[in-house]
Amino acid sequence: MPGLLRGIARTAAVAGTATAVHGRIQRRQDAKFAQRDAETAAKRDEAYAEQTAPPPAPVAAAPVAPPPSATSDRLDQLKTLGELKQSGVLTDAEFEAQKAKILAG
Structure with a gap:
């Protein structure tokens, strides 16, 4: 029976360690993806603002003398x-x- 308990304890320790490592990796990936999503959203918003901005006012050209008739x-x-x-x-x-x-x- 002591061997069985030792095996169970070892399995629990390995599983607990794996769960902790997995949780840490998951949090890092979530943070990385959240940052990437924020950058993508900022670029998308900037592109949308450029497309919907009113065109600049035309610059008035110097008057041209009419050609001789x-x-x-x-x-x-x-x-x-x-x-x-x-x-x-x-x-x-x-x-x-x-x-x-x-x-x-």
Whole structure:
């Protein structure tokens, strides 16, 4: 009978030690996973805040001078063309051809 009690006592000591070690490992893992979950939640919240933040106000660009109008360019070209015709440099046919090009462009 003393051998049986000694065996039971040894089994109880081993089981108690195993339970204590297991409990300590479990607590360490729980703490590690809790820290990892907190970091993941913080990153997720930060990403969500970036996505839902209103876009920054657009920066006003310097005003751009409007390009010269095509109409005024055409008028100037037609005036020059008319002056060339009046001075005799262009014939009527040449005048009409150049005028058609200006008005088509």
